[in-house]
Amino acid sequence: MKLLLTLLFLSITIVSAQSILKGKVLGKNGKPIYLANVYIEGTYDGGTTDSLGNFVFETSEQGTKIIKASVVGLPTYNRPIQLPQKELLIIQMQESENRLQEVTIQAGVLQANSSGKNTVMSPLDIVTTAGSMGNIISALATLPGAQVGGENGRLMVHGGDASETQTYINGIRVAQPYTATPNEVPVRGRFSPMLFKGVNFSTGGYSAEFGNALSSILALNTENTIEQSKTELSLSSVGLGLGHTLQWGKNSLTFNSSYTNLKPYSKIITPDIKWTKPYENASGEMIYRHQFKEGFLNIYGAYNFENMGLYQADINYEQPVPLKKKSNNAYANISYSQNLGNRWTFQSGIGLGYLTDKLHYDDVYLPNEEKSLHLKGTLSKIWNNKIKSIGGIEYFDTNYQEEYHRQTLGYSYGYHSKMTAVFTETTFGILPNLIGKIGLRETSSNLQAKSTLEPRASLGYALNKYTQLSLAYGNFHQQAPTPLLKYAPQLDWMEANHYIANYFYSRGGHLLRLEAYHKEYNNLAKYNSITPKYDSQYDNNGSGKVKGFDLFYKNSSTIKNLQYWISYSYTDSKRNEANYPTTVTPPYVYKHSFYIVGKYWLSSLRSQLSLTNSFVSGRNYNDPNQTVFMNCHTKGYNSLSMSWSFLYSQQKIIHFSVSNVLGASPIYGYQYADRPNSQGIYDRRPIVPTVKRFVFLGYFWTISKNEKDNQLDNL
Amino acid sequence: MKSFIIAIICLISGSTFAQSNFEKSMGQAMSLWQSGETQKAAALLERISQAEKDNWIPAYYQAMVLTTASFSEKNKETQAKYIQSAEEILNNSAQDNNSEWLVLRAMNQTALMITDPMTKAKELSPKIIGLYKKAITLAPNNPRAVLGLAEFQINAKKYFNQDTSKECEDVKKALSLFSEEKTTAPFAPSWGKDRAEQLIKECK
Structure with missing residues (x-):
């Protein structure tokens, strides 16, 4: 009986303890939040808000309890309350406090990453862009602010010349990023684009972490994950490739080898080159990755052998000149990152590069050798949701030696540069929609008397979720380029100041990016001969100004399976450098460049069709027969490229591409004779593409455990 | 003694209360x-x-x-x-x-x-297949793991007009696993049989 009473008593207390909790959930702007989940922590008691933000639920809890409210996309709200609670409970949700993630600085930044909201293309886009032929540099040319010289294939940014851009892999410099080719044959980037999960391409105003580049940084980052075992085979109209990846535990080891020979190809499609030894390239790559508990090790090694021989047209010679070139390149890049806990990260790396080039040109023999070393250590720390910092120290050693032999004449020259740099940079959230970044870099070198101190600063402001405005300023120095420095190691630092304003809009498959900039150059290197020579006079009396703007629009949502982008760059560059007597627009700058890239996935044919159309305006050239310097212009030209990739099965792909389909025949410029002929006129020779069209047919086969990998990446 | 009994009863009623609360709420x-x-x-x-x-x-x-x-x-x-x-x-x-x-x-x-x-399949499909394979290794008799892998591969193979008879065998195997399946915990996953029956129709 007593027991019954007790039970009854117990159930009464349970019933009487039920209280009603009522309230409202509001957003930061005071607007009610629909479908917020409100509950007492650790219990079933809770409810969901209606469209007016109201919630009501019963609870049997008493005393001090934690009330929680969660909404998708916002940090969970919690606070202690006293139960029972008679008053209306007002819950004010906070916006996410991580200011550093919400606003980014877009000025001068172009990202090609596989994820992330600020990325303009994916690594896959690079290889599937028609005309790129899997070359990172060619694909980047379709982005705003970048130009690639048709005659040399090198990347030029915002009116700067090709030597003003430095390439980095995992933060470590790549001393020789391009393959060796004879004059007037475009070079390629040495690296396969799919090695990299992210390509960060700067159009200026770049981070204090990098230096010795007047215009731009191309930062390539490899994937920090262990790869699956697989074997890859490729067979194409220009060569063979074989790759194998072995994965065990937390390790993966990849070997890639490829062999390119243009001999069979040049038998079918006759190029405008008289080969004596058609271009031949053998290369091998090795990547080892190891995942530690709190760290990641990436070892990359590459070896490249190139060999070629041809007759080179030269206006200073009656007959085409016999040219032979052999080149050996070895590169190692070791990077290690370690999470030190407490949001400290340590990163370090070593880059080693070795290049020998043996060039025979007529009766001249010109061997050279470049040894380079880069050591770097950085520490980064995320202090809180509003402040993060990075700091580091690095050392670059570059030893370049060249010899000149002609008959009995012979001499040697070169430079050995030892450069040390320290840098620090801090990013801080000033307001929830405003962030700032300030950086400082100091560089000193044995070749230049004074060290340089370079301030960098930028601001990012988010107008709303989709639109960002940013500004960037930076001061940059660079040593004179190798063709000059090898004769005149005493040349001083050249200097550039960048001012950039950027508008960035990205929403549901539409992306619009506008950028305007102004650049000032001081102390540019100059010489007093037709080409830089051993006995020329060198000084740092050059200067220059560049202003321009870029437009980029990408659409990937209006038509299903169609993705396209439009890129336009206007460049107004005036420089006094090299051997110019006055300030002029240099011959390498295109005033207007306009690209349209389209990619369509044709599902019924399991094919991707890709089209790239480029138009560039004419460039300046100097005609020594004219009295005014640099007074002539070449014609602009249009080039259309197409490619077709067919997925025969998950692992088998056939790829076919043609560049310059319409057979445009541009003239890049003219080579004038060093001396006038008997009538007192300087003869000239047009510089034209060596092949009108390039046709590529390849077959790619992947054998993997997961039966799903393919080689779209190697196209 | 008395308090002991009360405590026991409270404990049982407490736990049955919680149990039914779980089941009631899950049902809801x-x-x-x-x-x-x-x-x-x-x-x-x-x-x-x-x-x-x-x-x-x-x-x-x-x-x-x-x-x-x-x-x-x-x-x-x-x-x-x-x-x-x-x-x-x-x-x-x-x-x-x-x-x-x-x-x-x-x-x-x-x-x-x-x-x-277009951009995600390359990275994600090996990952998805890896997850299904690990699920099968951990529990070879989990019909949902067998079915999930078979369905994912059928979709890919159909796209390439390839033979799916091997995967159809796996769907059959999944169906027999479904009929043998005994659910242990309340609300433990038991879905998927309808999907398997649907797929086996498409196989023929």
């Missing part, structure tokens, strides 16, 4: 889900999950509700939110060796993949 969540109240169902499951920290089932269903909701969601931003919220729940490494959990992770990644197959 299931009916909310069935009636299309996706967000309310997910919210209730979140509450059950945080009250029953040691039980993976409510979190499993919460992720399931969000993932399946993403398939029919037209608004791209909401769709991405559903997939991401589910992914955050599924990231719980304590469940790395739970076959059912891995099947759901694979489904979640499939949902992510089909939002943009």
